[in-house]
Every structure is written in C-alpha cells, then in structure tokens.
Amino acid sequence: MNTADPQRVITIARSWLGTPYHDQASLRGVGCDCLGLGRGVWREAVGPEPFPIPSYSRDWGETGPREVLAEGARRMMIEVLPAEIGPGALLLFRMKPRAIAKHVGILTGPGTFLHAYERLGVVEEPLTPSWRRRIAFAFLFPQH
Structure with a gap:
C-alpha cells in the first residue's frame, strides 16, 4: 500500500484550522472533535470513509483493554x-x-501537530515533550 503525499495531508489538515470543537462532528469550518478531524482529512486525502463510526460518549474508552x-x-x-x-x-x-489511546492528531512538522481540542477547536501547536511521550500509535494515510 502506497502512502498519501504527506505535504497534501498537511495542507488538508491545516485547512481545518479554526474549526470549532464539537463532539462527534466532522465538518470543516462548522465543527469537529479530534476523530472528526482525522475523518475529514481522510475523506479529502483518500476518499469515502470505509466504515461508519458508531456514536461514542465523551468518556468512551476510559476503561477496557481494547485499543479501539x-x-x-x-x-x-x-x-x-x-x-x-x-x-x-x-x-x-x-x-x-x-x-487506551483516544486522542487524535496529525503531525505537521518535526515539532508541531494539529488537533481538535475542547474549547480551542482545531489548533496547531508544538509537539512538546509532554505530548510526545503520550504518542501510543502512528499511522500513514494510504494513497487515494
């Protein structure tokens, strides 16, 4: 599987900057949560979402062994x-x-990432040591 052009992924992700935070939403400029940001970037960089995302509560994944x-x-x-x-x-x-890992972001540079954060919406900020040590998994977008 070939990967999507990283610069294109970053350009798409940055087009979401300033989108307000809204649980379970995924509409650029209207509202999204961290997963909604990733889903929106996927739709533009790769294509239609391959499966529906079930609804989830704000505290989903607080307990349980599965890395959903x-x-x-x-x-x-x-x-x-x-x-x-x-x-x-x-x-x-x-x-x-x-x-379990339950927050999503997109790396935009060697020391910066973009994510949707409650009260702030979609922001780009430094990948500080505190954020860096929280990274549990990393994935590349496949080519369209």
Whole structure:
C-alpha cells in the first residue's frame, strides 16, 4: 500500500484550522472533535470513509483493554512505529498513563501537530515533550 503525499495531508489538515470543537462532528469550518478531524482529512486525502463510526460518549474508552482507535486505523491505514513518524502521520495519544489511546492528531512538522481540542477547536501547536511521550500509535494515510 502506497502512502498519501504527506505535504497534501498537511495542507488538508491545516485547512481545518479554526474549526470549532464539537463532539462527534466532522465538518470543516462548522465543527469537529479530534476523530472528526482525522475523518475529514481522510475523506479529502483518500476518499469515502470505509466504515461508519458508531456514536461514542465523551468518556468512551476510559476503561477496557481494547485499543479501539488503533484497531480501526489498522484496518485502513499504514502503521509505523512512533519513533519513525514524519510529517503527515496520524498520531494516537494516551491522555493518561495506562489508558487506551483516544486522542487524535496529525503531525505537521518535526515539532508541531494539529488537533481538535475542547474549547480551542482545531489548533496547531508544538509537539512538546509532554505530548510526545503520550504518542501510543502512528499511522500513514494510504494513497487515494
């Protein structure tokens, strides 16, 4: 499976900057959550979403052993080791130690990433050591 052009993925992701935060939404300029951002970038970079996303609560994944986001991403994306990430990669973060990965971002440069964050909406910010150590999984978008 060939990968999508990372620069194109970043350009698409940046077109979502300023989109307000809204749970379970995925509409550029209108509202999205972190997963909705990843889904929106997928639709433009790759094509139609390959399967529907079931509705989820704000506290989904607080308990339980399954890495739901990683399992879904593995079905349609190219997994890479977090140590080998480059710009354009989709990142899955653990928000608490030993919790499942449930936050999504897109690496935009060696030290920056873009994500949808509650109260802030879609923002691009530094991939600080605190964020970097939370990366649990990384994936590349496949070619269209």
